[in-house]
Amino acid sequence: MNGLTPADVLAQVSAALPEHCRKHIIVIGSLAAGYSFFAGDSTKAVRTKDVDCILEPFEAAVATGEAIARALIDAGWQRRLAGEHTVPGTPATPDRDLPAVRLYPPSADMKSADAWFIELLTVPESEHQSERKWTRITLREGDFALPSFRYLSIVSYRALPVQSLGIRYARPELMALANLLEHPSIKLETIKSELPVDRRIKRSNKDLGRVLAIAVLADVDDFRPWIAHWLPALRHCFPSQWTSIAAKLGDGLRELLRSEGDFDQAYDTCINGLLSSVSTTREQLRIAAQRLIADAIEPVEQVARASTEPSKARQGNDDY
Amino acid sequence: MRRIRSKLMELAEAVVGTEYNAILILIKPHISTPRLTSVWESLLRILRPEVSNRLSLVIYGSKETVELPKPLSWDLKRAAQELIEHGIKDPVPIRKRSTAFYDILRILMVHWFRESGPLTSKTLGELAGFSYPTIAASLERLEPYLSIHSDRRVELRRFPEQPWREFLALSEGVRATRRYADRSGRPRAFEMLMERLRSEGSADTAIGGVLGARHYLPSLDISGIPRLDLTINASQIQRVDDIMHRLDPALKLAERNEPGRVVVHVVRQPQSLFTSDSDGNRWADEVDCILDLYEARLDQQAHELQSALSAKAIQ
Numbered sequence: 019m020n021g022l023t024p025a026d027v028l029a030q031v032s033a034a035l036p037e038h039c040r041k042h043i044i045v046i047g048s049l050a051a052g053y054s055f056f057a058g059d060s061t062k063a064v065r066t067k068d069v070d071c072i073l074e075p076f077e078a079a080v081a082t083g084e085a086i087a088r089a090l091i092d093a094g095w096q097r098r099l100a101g102e103h104t105v106p107g108t109p110a111t112p113d114r115d116l117p118a119v120r121l122y123p124p125s126a127d128m129k130s131a132d133a134w135f136i137e138l139l140t141v142p143e144s145e146h147q148s149e150r151k152w153t154r155i156t157l158r159e160g161d162f163a164l165p166s167f168r169y170l171s172i173v174s175y176r177a178l179p180v181q182s183l184g185i186r187y188a189r190p191e192l193m194a195l196a197n198l199l200e201h202p203s204i205k206l207e208t209i210k211s212e213l214p215v216d217r218r219i220k221r222s223n224k225d226l227g228r229v230l231a232i233a234v235l236a237d238v239d240d241f242r243p244w245i246a247h248w249l250p251a252l253r254h255c256f257p258s259q260w261t262s263i264a265a266k267l268g269d270g271l272r273e274l275l276r277s278e279g280d281f282d283q284a285y286d287t288c289i290n291g292l293l294s295s296v297s298t299t300r301e302q303l304r305i306a307a308q309r310l311i312a313d314a315i316e317p318v319e320q321v322a323r324a325s326t327e328p329s330k331a332r333q334g335n336d337d338y
Numbered sequence: 339m340r341r342i343r344s345k346l347m348e349l350a351e352a353v354v355g356t357e358y359n360a361i362l363i364l365i366k367p368h369i370s371t372p373r374l375t376s377v378w379e380s381l382l383r384i385l386r387p388e389v390s391n392r393l394s395l396v397i398y399g400s401k402e403t404v405e406l407p408k409p410l411s412w413d414l415k416r417a418a419q420e421l422i423e424h425g426i427k428d429p430v431p432i433r434k435r436s437t438a439f440y441d442i443l444r445i446l447m448v449h450w451f452r453e454s455g456p457l458t459s460k461t462l463g464e465l466a467g468f469s470y471p472t473i474a475a476s477l478e479r480l481e482p483y484l485s486i487h488s489d490r491r492v493e494l495r496r497f498p499e500q501p502w503r504e505f506l507a508l509s510e511g512v513r514a515t516r517r518y519a520d521r522s523g524r525p526r527a528f529e530m531l532m533e534r535l536r537s538e539g540s541a542d543t544a545i546g547g548v549l550g551a552r553h554y555l556p557s558l559d560i561s562g563i564p565r566l567d568l569t570i571n572a573s574q575i576q577r578v579d580d581i582m583h584r585l586d587p588a589l590k591l592a593e594r595n596e597p598g599r600v601v602v603h604v605v606r607q608p609q610s611l612f613t614s615d616s617d618g619n620r621w622a623d624e625v626d627c628i629l630d631l632y633e634a635r636l637d638q639q640a641h642e643l644q645s646a647l648s649a650k651a652i653q
Contacts, residue, residue, distance in 0.1 A: 239526040239586075298523075305522045308587030 023060060024053035025181075030123060031069060031136060032183035036089045040184030042082040044072045044177040046139075046170075048228070048292050050187040053180065055235040062295045068120075069136045072188075073164060074174045076153075079140035083155045083164050086138065087119045091159070094124035098135045101210075106160025113152040116163035140164040141171045145256045169196035171255040176247075191244045192251055194232045197225040198315070199263055201270035204280050219283050226274050227284030231292035233306040241313035248318055264322035268315035275307055339369060339377065346381050346393070353392045361394040361414065363421055371397050371404055378406055398422050437512050440505050441466045441607050442476040444625045446484075446494050447502075448611045451624045451647040456491035467608040497648045509629045513569075513605070516578065517598025522588035525599055528566050531585050535568075536618045542571035543581060544612040546603070546622030547630040551643045553613075553621050560639050565601055567630040569622035572606045603630070 027049060032040060045053070048066040056062035073079040073086075091097075097104075098120035107116040119138040126133045140153055143166075152163035173196045177186035201222040208218035233241065252260040274280050285300050342364070349360040367374065374397055382390040396418050397404040410418060445465050449457060457465075463473045477484065483498040505512070520526075528549070535543060544550075547567025552558050570578060582589045582600065592598050603626060605611075611623035622630075624647055631640035 237524070239522070239524050240530060301521050302523050305588045308583075309522070312584065312587055 024049050025057055027069060027134065028053055028180050028185065028187070029183060031071070032180065032185045034090055034093060034095070034123070035185070036085050037184065039082050039086050039089075042073050042075075042078050043086075043185040044074060044174045044188055045180070045185060046070045046072055046173050046188040046193060051190050051193060051228075051232055051235065051292055053187050054178075054190045055237075056295070066291065067134055069134055070139060071136055071185075072139050072141060072170055072174050074141045076141050076143045076166075079153060079164055080155050083119065083138050083140070083153075083162075084157060087121070087155065087157055087162065090121050090136070091157070095121040095136075096124070096126065096128065098122060098128070106157070106162060107154075108161065111161060113154050113163055116152060116154060116161050118165055119155070119162050138164055139170060140166045141174050142166045142168060145171070145259055167200070169199045169255075172196040172199065172251050175251040175255060189247060190232045190236065191247050194229040194244075194310075195248050195251065195267075197229045198267050198271060201226050202266045203270050204273050204277065219287060220280065222270060223274065223280050223283035224287045226271055227287045228292065229271065229310070230284065230303050230306050231288040233310050234288075234293060234296065234298055234303065239309070241310050242317070244310075244314040245317055248314065249321065252318075252322075261322045261325045264318050265326070267319050267322070268311050271307055271311060271315070275304065339373075342367075342369070342374070343377060343381065346378070346395075349393055350385055350389050354389055359392045359394065359414070361396055361410070361418055363396045363398060363418055365398045365422060366400060367397060371399060375404075375406060382407070396422075437508075437606070438466065438468050438472050439476045439479060439501070440508070440512050442468070442473060443480065443498065443501050443505060444605075444623070445607065445611065446480065446492070447498070447625050448623045450494035450651045453651060456485070456487050456493040458489075458491050462492070465607060465609050467606070494651075496652070497644075506629065506632055510633065513603040513626075513629065514575070515604075515633070516602045517592035517596070518582050518589040518600040518602065519592040519596050520586070520588050520599040521590050522586075525588070526586045528563050531566055531600065532619065534585050535620075538581075538584065539618075540574075540581070541612075541620070542574045542610070544569045544610070544620040544622040544626075546626045547601070547634065548636070548639070550622050550627040551631055551639065553615070553619075554624055554627060555643050555646050558639055559642060560636065564634055564636075565598055567601050567603065567622070567626075567634075569603045569605055569610075569612075569626045571610055572604050575604055578602055601630070601633075 028045060031043075031045070035043065047068065047070040049069050052062070052066075073082045101117070101120075103115055103117040105117065120135050122128050122133060122135045126135075142151065147166065148168055151166050153166060155162050155164060173188045173193055175189075175192055177188050179185075180187050204220060204222045204226075207221045209221055209224060211218045252264050256263060274284055281300075281304070285303055288303060289298065342362075345362055349362055352358070353360050364374065374395070378395050382393070385393075394410060394414070395404075395406040396410070397406075405415075409415075442462060445462060446457070449455070459470060459473050459477070462477075463470060466473065477492060480494075480498060480501060483494055483496055483501070484492050485495040486492050509515075532545060532549070535545070545553075545566070546569050547565060548558075548560055548563045550567065552560075570581070574581065579591075582602070585600065589600055603622075605623075605626070611625075613621045613623070615621065621627075624643075628640050628644050628647075631637075631643060
């Protein structure tokens with residue numbers, strides 16, 4: 019989709035949702051970032067195809083997911099029939115083989131480059147979920163699933179309201195945190211694509227690029243205030259694990275900066291995505307990374323490490 | 339040559355009772371390789387084998403690199419190469435006699451501006467880090483501008499016009515000035531850089547330039563700050579890039595003729611003349627601030643500060 023206006027898309031999504039479900043919806047991803055940074059600027063657009071919506075809390079996800087999917091399908095929203103699993107499952111279908119709920123708006127031309135679709139996800143059931151997990155929902159058409167990823171709880175933490183629409187959007191600095199946590203190293207996994215294998219974008223590069231795009235769009239020269247959002251989110255979402263996961267918070271980003279090829283991929287995904295409306299050079303993106311590391315990542319890593327050492331824990335916790 | 343002998347002996351002492359090897363690396367020495375080899379061999383003869391066997395000398399010349407007593411192992415060679423690259427990029431400043439005069443001039447001027455009274459040659463030597471003959475030679479050059487008290491203590495009695503003009507002409511080299519440009523497209527405010535400098539709490543870095551000048555002369559006729567001037571102690575010269583990175587990773591060594599957002603100068607005397615205020619800011623001395631203004635082409639303001647400080651000293 020070229021040139022999505024975030025506010026328009028969010029208004030359309032919100033209007034289509036049953037009113038009682040809206041409070042359980044948090045929009046994440048590039049649309050949320052775009053809304054956060056460009057809401058007041060109709061000239062700024064975001065290039066994205068998927069509008070990712072988290073359903074939370076986990077306990078309400080199944081009922082909310084079923085109600086939303088039902089309402090949208092009944093209103094003429096069209097299923098996206100692409101990807102590995104497209105056929106609705108039966109009670110016998112393993113959860114991991116169920117299709118996700120991905121729906122185009124009724125008027126969308128699915129072949130158009132501008133077409134966008136909504137995808138439903140949910141937060142993890144607990145901090146101990148480490149891998150992707152599928153939660154089954156049942157519709158008249160068959161069974162579907164809500165995917166959840168380990169760090170979606172971070173993204174949903176203290177989400178912000180979208181005007182008076184009743185839905186919320188993720189805080190950009192917490193989306194950045196979740197992506198940093200997700201990639202403590204550059205993994206080989208690539209984004210599904212028809213390109214030759216050696217031309218495919220690594221998932222880590224795209225997601226870490228997203229971190230840098232957010233840093234650029236935040237238009238700040240001081241990232242230290244992000245610590246005040248990061249630490250409470252880490253402590254709240256991962257009460258028994260936050261020190262170990264935060265201690266290596268910047269490892270993936272540092273690896274990205276060391277690897278020209280990986281950094282180039284991150285840069286390319288940024289300028290073709292979130293930064294498409296904001297002229298940014300490679301050097302500026304690199305500097306954004308270096309500032310983020312020095313201002314926010316290193317202090318959080320230090321607090322996390324200090325918290326594992328009883329003698330230093332008090333000092334580290336007192337600082338923030 | 340005496341310095342090289344002394345360094346080799348220091349290394350010998352350092353490895354005694356340890357498992358370490360030590361390498362002395364000489365980057366483009368002014369002494370010939372055969373002469374250095376001869377010194378090396380004569381020194382090794384007086385050391386015990388268990389010590390001499392763990393010492394190496396690398397002579398990194400313009401045309402070739404010589405490793406003594408034998409080629410280094412691969413890992414030591416790599417470590418040496420890193421040190422050589424670092425040494426070429428950030429040479430440790432050697433205090434030259436030719437610049438000693440300006441260090442001594444600076445101390446006398448600052449003491450004069452601050453009306454802190456006359457100094458003995460011994461104190462001057464301690465402050466400047468030079469021996470008596472160097473101090474005496476400098477004082478002789480400065481004699482027309484000095485008051486020499488009955489107890490031999492000295493102080494300036496008027497502004498040293500001629501030596502000052504020389505200092506001005508040579509200041510960039512004497513102070514090893516480096517410029518750092520902002521490459522972020524969104525430069526950090528000077529106030530933020532100052533705040534970060536304060537939080538670092540380094541006693542070896544001080545603010546000069548327009549901000550420093552305003553500290554010493556609040557009525558200085560200038561609006562806006564064109565750049566941030568910092569003065570650092572020479573002991574920190576190899577950390578300058580690190581200090582800059584901590585202030586702001588966007589600060590990169592400027593290209594030729596590229597204006598600096600942050601400009602760094604080095605003071606070489608062992609005891610800095612920095613001052614501090616109740617907010618925790620550390621200020622470069624008055625002489626540095628005047629030099630910074632001239633260097634930034636703020637001649638009018640530089641003259642204003644110089645005149646104000648001189649007038650106060652003469653009163």
